[in-house]
Amino acid sequence: MQQARHLAEELLFPAAGEVDRAERVPGRLLDALAGNGFYGIGAPAELSGLDLDDAGRAAVTEAFAGGCLAAAFVWMQHRGAVRAVAASGSDAAARLLPDLVAGRVRAGIAIGAATRTGPPVIRATADPDPAAPGGPGGPGGWRFDGTAPWVTGWGMIDTLLMTARDERDQLIWALIPTDAAGLRAEPLDLVAVRASGTVTLTVDAVRVPADRVLRIEPHAAYLARDAESLAGNGFLALGVAGRAISLLGSTALDRELRRARRRLLAATGDDAPQARAAAGELALRAAGALAVHQGSGSVLASSHAARLIREATFLLTFGTRPSIRAALLDRLGATRPR
Numbered sequence: 001m002q003q004a005r006h007l008a009e010e011l012l013f014p015a016a017g018e019v020d021r022a023e024r025v026p027g028r029l030l031d032a033l034a035g036n037g038f039y040g041i042g043a044p045a046e047l048s049g050l051d052l053d054d055a056g057r058a059a060v061t062e063a064f065a066g067g068c069l070a071a072a073f074v075w076m077q078h079r080g081a082v083r084a085v086a087a088s089g090s091d092a093a094a095r096l097l098p099d100l101v102a103g104r105v106r107a108g109i110a111i112g113a114a115t116r117t118g119p120p121v122i123r124a125t126a127d128p129d130p131a132a133p134g135g136p137g138g139p140g141g142w143r144f145d146g147t148a149p150w151v152t153g154w155g156m157i158d159t160l161l162m163t164a165r166d167e168r169d170q171l172i173w174a175l176i177p178t179d180a181a182g183l184r185a186e187p188l189d190l191v192a193v194r195a196s197g198t199v200t201l202t203v204d205a206v207r208v209p210a211d212r213v214l215r216i217e218p219h220a221a222y223l224a225r226d227a228e229s230l231a232g233n234g235f236l237a238l239g240v241a242g243r244a245i246s247l248l249g250s251t252a253l254d255r256e257l258r259r260a261r262r263r264l265l266a267a268t269g270d271d272a273p274q275a276r277a278a279a280g281e282l283a284l285r286a287a288g289a290l291a292v293h294q295g296s297g298s299v300l301a302s303s304h305a306a307r308l309i310r311e312a313t314f315l316l317t318f319g320t321r322p323s324i325r326a327a328l329l330d331r332l333g334a335t336r337p338r
Contacts, residue, residue, distance in 0.1 A: 003036055004060040012067025013243070019070050020307050022195040024155055029071045033064070034103025038075065042083030043101045055265055058235045062261075065239025066246075069311045070193040072236065074108075074153045081107035081161040084173065088214035092175060096159075106157045107175075110148035110201060114163040114171055114222045115321075122146035122203055124164035124172045141210040142172055148201040154178070154185050155197045161214075162203075171222055173214040182206040192310040230272040233319040234264045234279035240315060241279070244286035244308045248293050253286050276320070277327035283312040 011032055019025055033039060040048030041057055052060070064072035082100050085093045085107075099105040112121040127141045144164045151160065160176045176183075183206060185199040238261055245253045260279050267275040287308035291298035298305035316328060329335045 001056060001059050001063075004038065004063045007032060007036060007038075008063040008067030012064060012071055015071075016068040016307065017302060017304070019068050019195045020192075021302075024197055025068075025071045025074050025195045027156075029068065030074060030106070030156065031103075033071070033075050034106075038064075039078055039103035039106070040082065040101035041079050043086045043097060047097065048101050058232070058261075058265060061232070061235040062239040062242060065236040066243040067239075069236065069240060069314075070195040072239065073193050073196045074156055076236070077108045077152045078103075078106055078157070080109050080111075081159075081175075084109075084161055085175070085214060088173065090214050092212055092214055096175060105159060106153070107159050107161055108151055108153040108157040108178075110151045110160050110162040110203075112148055112150065112163070113146070113165050114173075114219070115226060117223070120146065120165035122148060122162065122164040124166040124170075124208075126166075127207060141213065142166075142174070142208045144174075144176075144203050144206045144208055146203050148203060150188075150198065151185070151201045152196050152198045154187075154199045154201075157197075165219055169219045170216050171219045172208075172216050174208045174212050175214065176206060176208060176212065180206050190314065192307070192314040230269075230319075230321060230324065231264045231267040231275055233315075234260075234276045236318070237276075237279040237283040237312070237315045238264070240308055240311045241283040241286045244283070244290040244305075244312075247304060248286065248290045250286075250289065253282075253289065256282055257286075273321065273323035273327045276324045277331050280312070280316050280324075280328055281331045283315055284309070287312045 012029060015026065015029060037049050038060065040050055041052065041060065045051040061072065061076065064075060085097055085100060096105065100107060123145050124142045127143050144162065148162065157178055160178060162174055162176050164172050166172065182204040184202040184204065188198050188200060190198060238257065242257055245257055260282050263275045264279060287305065291305040291309060294305050297303055300306060
């Protein structure tokens with residue numbers, strides 16, 4: 001953890017203003033995170049060299065987000081891919097995991113077909129190519145079609161962890177090279193973390209060989225697990241809140257930050273939406289307080305306060321679910337009777 005805090009304070013935070021104006025996160029920042037082993041979080045300790053519990057992983061996320069949210073955002077997608085690859089136990093995972101852990105191969109995620117209910121944003125059909133090894137729908141693999149509305153790290157990653165659902169509502173998890181034929185990216189003009197390379201990705205008849213498939217499971221099985229993982233993204237908001245509080249020097253808000261951190265760490269599926277809402281609301285309030293404290297200079301786009309307000313606003317909606325949005329609206333007073 002000490003190394004993560006050092007990187008956040010000595011490398012990421014001094015570059016945050018530059019990154020906020022850049023088209024891409026500078027390679028030197030991501031290289032430093034990889035070079036210090038942090039691209040291996042999510043893999044077994046014997047491979048990554050990192051023996052972190054939940055609190056340790058959360059603390060790294062919070063530190064990096066408080067240093068430079070755009071860099072942390074790109075890094076966190078890779079972390080999610082590493083975790084999924086490590087958990088799959090597939091032959092594809094065994095081949096690719098060492099390079100992912102070392103950061104020689106860098107990954108993003110496109111898992112809207114898993115996280116969303118209703119019709120899948122990406123559909124999977126058995127590979128119709130009769131020339132494919134094993135024949136149609138067999139070992140020949142799959143074809144993915146649809147749209148991934150949110151993919152981060154484009155131009156900075158080599159492979160995508162992508163999900164698609166078939167006609168039986170099975171969820172297919174696969175690793176797809178970013179240079180695969182049939183992928184077309186359209187950049188998104190975000191309010192914050194614009195250097196994160198976040199795009200909407202069109203997926204047009206992308207062929208997925210069987211040896212790139214990590215696992216296949218019922219969609220319902222993933223949704224049941226997803227409720228237990230909602231709290232993790234809240235540490236991005238706590239990183240932004242913590243940076244604002246540090247610049248402001250508020251002991252009262254610092255006490256709130258510690259309470260919000262404890263709540264997120266202890267959150268179960270039932271409490272996770274409320275814990276996430278508390279973290280997001282605190283980030284927005286702390287950044288607003290910093291702007292008021294620093295005065296008229298905060299209206300300059302280059303100020304830390306302006307950047308942190310935009311980042312806090314971004315995190316109010318990133319990675320949410322209907323239950324988190326409802327809890328946030330309640331905390332912000334939008335659903336309370338007059």
